[in-house]
Amino acid sequence: MKILALSGSTRAESFNRRLLDIAVAGARQAGAEVTVVDLSEYPMPLYNQDLEYKEGIPEAAVQLKRLMVEHQGLLIASPEYNGFPTPLLKNTFDWLSRKQAEHEPPMFAFQHKIAALLSASPGAGGGTRGLTILRIYLQNLGIMTLPGQVSLGLAGQAFREDGRLHNDQLQQSTESLAADLFEMLQKQADRFD
Numbered sequence: 001m002k003i004l005a006l007s008g009s010t011r012a013e014s015f016n017r018r019l020l021d022i023a024v025a026g027a028r029q030a031g032a033e034v035t036v037v038d039l040s041e042y043p044m045p046l047y048n049q050d051l052e053y054k055e056g057i058p059e060a061a062v063q064l065k066r067l068m069v070e071h072q073g074l075l076i077a078s079p080e081y082n083g084f085p086t087p088l089l090k091n092t093f094d095w096l097s098r099k100q101a102e103h104e105p106p107m108f109a110f111q112h113k114i115a116a117l118l119s120a121s122p123g124a125g126g127g128t129r130g131l132t133i134l135r136i137y138l139q140n141l142g143i144m145t146l147p148g149q150v151s152l153g154l155a156g157q158a159f160r161e162d163g164r165l166h167n168d169q170l171q172q173s174t175e176s177l178a179a180d181l182f183e184m185l186q187k188q189a190d191r192f193d
């Protein structure tokens with residue numbers, strides 16, 4: 001069972017990327033094979049239908065879609081921008097939702113995917129409003145989401161130097177969320193065996 005991990009922020013000191021790293025460690029500890037993707041390595045223009053007709057799907061989207069198809073689980077950590085998931089995250093998934101070939105099934109990249117969601121913010125809310133919207137968006141793409149989630153508030157003070165969280169309970173919840181995702185993926189695989 002393979003998990004693709006990505007952050008909705010490519011900021012150099014991104015809190016979400018740091019929170020994602022904790023979840024990734026939790027998933028690996030549970031036995032999952034995890035691929036971490038940095039979206040800055042997959043630059044895509046802002047989606048525009050004329051551009052798609054003229055130039056086709058950008059190479060970065062083709063590559064990321066291939067990677068997405070090879071993984072069954074998703075770990076997504078994203079900040080909220082004005083209560084919404086980041087434009088980067090939505091733009092990336094919008095490109096991946098496009099068909100590369102006429103006979104490709106709709107939402108091919110996202111078929112049978114299960115995602116676990118996390119967010120972090122320097123504010124007290126931890127970006128949790130953005131996850132509510134992200135959940136709906138992912139559902140529209142055909143991606144199932146785990147009901148549990150982690151939102152880390154006051155992220156500027158939350159991390160220790162070794163990357164772990166000062167708050168042991170939140171550290172454990174983050175690791176457990178990733179382990180739960182892995183367990184769910186295994187159960188799904190058993191059902192379809």
Ligand SMILES: Cc1cc2nc3c(=O)[nH]c(=O)nc-3n(C[C@H](O)[C@H](O)[C@H](O)COP(=O)(O)O)c2cc1C
Nearest residue numbers: 009011014015016079080081082083121122123127
């Ligand atoms: C356009 C914009 C809108 C933002 N809106 C929110 C918001 O609604 N809620 C919030 O908690 N933080 C908001 N922030 C602050 C981000 O949470 C903060 O910049 C955070 O560090 C971004 O995540 P990162 O550290 O992973 O890059 C906003 C930031 C930007 C640039």
